[in-house]
Amino acid sequence: MNDLKFYRIIVIFFVVYFIIRYKWYQLRKEHDEDKIRFFVNTAHDIRTPLSLVMSPLEELKEESSLSDKARYLLDLAGTNIRKLNSITAQLLEFEKIDSRKAKARLEPINLNYFLAEEVSCFKNVCEKKGDRLAIAYGGRADSYICRQTLAGTYVGQSSV
Numbered sequence: 001m002n003d004l005k006f007y008r009i010i011v012i013f014f015v016v017y018f019i020i021r022y023k024w025y026q027l028r029k030e031h032d033e034d035k036i037r038f039f040v041n042t043a044h045d046i047r048t049p050l051s052l053v054m055s056p057l058e059e060l061k062e063e064s065s066l067s068d069k070a071r072y073l074l075d076l077a078g079t080n081i082r083k084l085n086s087i088t089a090q091l092l093e094f095e096k097i098d099s100r101k102a103k104a105r106l107e108p109i110n111l112n113y114f115l116a117e118e119v120s121c122f123k124n125v126c127e128k129k130g131d132r133l134a135i136a137y138g139g140r141a142d143s144y145i146c147r148q149t150l151a152g153t154y155v156g157q158s159s160v
Contacts, residue, residue: 036094036095039091039094039095040091040092040094040095042091043088043089043091043092044088044092046084046088047085047088047089047092050081050084050085050088051085053081054078054081054082054085057074057077057078057081058078060074061074061075061078072124073124076120076121076124079117079120079121080121083121115135116135119133119134119135
């Protein structure tokens with residue numbers, strides 16, 4: 001009789017344990033879904049003002065009376081707005097990946113071109129501060145990395 005009580009207690013313990021684990025899993029899953037929903041909503045909220053800013057910049061770039069510096073600054077602003085737009089698009093794509101509606105795929109990108117683009121965005125700020133910003137490629141013009149096109153995180157190694 002004593003052994004039967006012991007086995008019942010063990011069975012009850014395991015049932016309670018697995019119920020608690022299941023509930024914990026459900027709460028974690030709900031929390032993860034809430035985080036994704038937050039980022040998707042934020043991406044939607046950011047995307048609209050970016051579009052509203054980009055349109056006047058594109059229109060202003062068509063003016064023939066702009067100086068070279070003004071054209072450069074407009075191009076720089078446009079580049080950074082396109083980057084922000086790309087990031088918001090990646091956040092929206094992340095939702096599709098998470099819900100299994102889309103799959104991330106890796107694609108190679110030219111690392112030297114990518115780094116040159118990044119450095120050019122900071123050139124004006126550095127000039128204002130009196131700093132010099134340069135990038136050295138190490139003699140290789142064919143350095144590539146892979147990135148996930150939908151999730152937007154960089155993976156892989158540089159061949160530089």
